[in-house]
Amino acid sequence: MRVRSTPTQAIRIILLFGIVTLIQMACGGPNCGSAVNCTRVLFIGDSYTYVNDLPTTFALLSSSGGHPVETGTDAQGGATLADHAAAALTTTTLNSAKWNIVVLQEQSQGPSSEYFRQTQMYPAARQLVTQIRGVGAQPMFFLAWARRDGWPENDMPNYATMQTAVDQGYLTIANEQGAPVAPVGYAWQTLLAQTTPSDLWQSDGIHPTSKGTYLAACVFYATIFRASPKGLTYHSDLSDADAATVQGIASDTVLGDPQKWGLH
Numbered sequence: 001m002r003v004r005s006t007p008t009q010a011i012r013i014i015l016l017f018g019i020v021t022l023i024q025m026a027c028g029g030p031n032c033g034s035a036v037n038c039t040r041v042l043f044i045g046d047s048y049t050y051v052n053d054l055p056t057t058f059a060l061l062s063s064s065g066g067h068p069v070e071t072g073t074d075a076q077g078g079a080t081l082a083d084h085a086a087a088a089l090t091t092t093t094l095n096s097a098k099w100n101i102v103v104l105q106e107q108s109q110g111p112s113s114e115y116f117r118q119t120q121m122y123p124a125a126r127q128l129v130t131q132i133r134g135v136g137a138q139p140m141f142f143l144a145w146a147r148r149d150g151w152p153e154n155d156m157p158n159y160a161t162m163q164t165a166v167d168q169g170y171l172t173i174a175n176e177q178g179a180p181v182a183p184v185g186y187a188w189q190t191l192l193a194q195t196t197p198s199d200l201w202q203s204d205g206i207h208p209t210s211k212g213t214y215l216a217a218c219v220f221y222a223t224i225f226r227a228s229p230k231g232l233t234y235h236s237d238l239s240d241a242d243a244a245t246v247q248g249i250a251s252d253t254v255l256g257d258p259q260k261w262g263l264h
Contacts, residue, residue: 039224040097042072042137044084044128045105048144049075051202052213054220057236061217064234067225072097080107081124090128094135101224102132103182105142108206109151111169112162122173129177139179140223143170145188145212148205163189180262182223184216187253191215191246210237211246218250226263228255 039062043055055071062069074084074093081104084090094102104125110116125141132139146162156162166185174181188200200212208216214236218229228251235243254261 038068038070039101040070040072040099041220041224042093042097042099042102043075043105043142044081044090044093044102045075045142046079046107047075047077047207048108049073049103049105049142051207052210054213054216057213058217058220060236061214061221061229061232061234062225064232065221065225065227065229067221070097072099075105078107080110080120081128082120085124085127091131094131094137099132099135099137101140102128102137103140103142103220104128105144106169108144108147109154111144112146112151112156112165113154113169117169117173121169122176125173126177129179139177141170141174141179141181142216143167143174143181143183143185145185145200145208148201159192160189174262178262180223182216182220183253183261184219187215187219187250188212190253191249194245194249211242214238214243215246215250218247219254222250222254223261223263226255226258 041055041058043049049055050073055073059069059071072093074090076083106121106125110121129139144166146156146159146166148159150156150158150160150162156165163185170181170185191200200209200215201207202209217236218232221227221229221232229247230244230251232247238246254263258264
């Protein structure tokens with residue numbers, strides 16, 4: 001079974017120079033690298049990670065909360081964790097900086113399929129978690145959102161049924177590996193109950209709007225720093241009211257039950 005999505009663009013870090021350049025851009029300047037409290041986060045994934053540039057959104061949000069962050073990105077359209085695990089570039093990227101956290105995001109449909117989990121996602125995740133811990137970093141799973149219309153071809157006729165399957169896919173491997181989870185999909189589902197679907201998905205029903213990306217960034221902020229994003233001044237292109245709503249949902253989702261996400 002091969003699961004892929006159609007990319008609209010791709011970010012692939014190929015050279016160490018490229019990685020360093022991206023890090024400096026993400027943290028807002030080269031001085032962050034010398035900061036004692038700088039947190040270095042590498043995002044490994046596919047278009048869910050690079051559309052709207054989630055790593056930079058997270059870095060800017062974190063800066064507004066007083067947390068200097070450097071981010072790196074290894075993301076390619078339709079890439080699976082198995083693709084990343086098999087790529088020599090992954091090892092190069094993991095050894096390119098002293099990462100504190102490495103985020104793993106599986107291709108959008110994969111986590112909802114039991115067959116895909118057992119044959120591709122879980123073996124690759126185990127390998128990557130071992131590599132990540134081997135370089136002294138903490139692995140973290142990016143529990144993503146489901147597609148707006150589900151996956152009818154695989155007996156998931158709507159968003160809710162697919163989201164349940166995606167949740168199970170990520171939580172199972174995270175619990176097995178003793179790794180924390182950034183519960184973006186849970187926050188997404190909560191926000192959907194308060195707004196229209198078009199607020200979070202682009203017209204393709206797959207990729208996030210800037211609001212969806214901002215929600216993901218807020219969830220990562222709460223998960224990584226164990227702190228509420230409520231009141232942070234960086235709002236991306238959201239109105240103050242929308243940003244406040246998103247910040248509140250992200251905070252309540254993560255900090256309301258931190259043990260559920262492996263945050264001890």
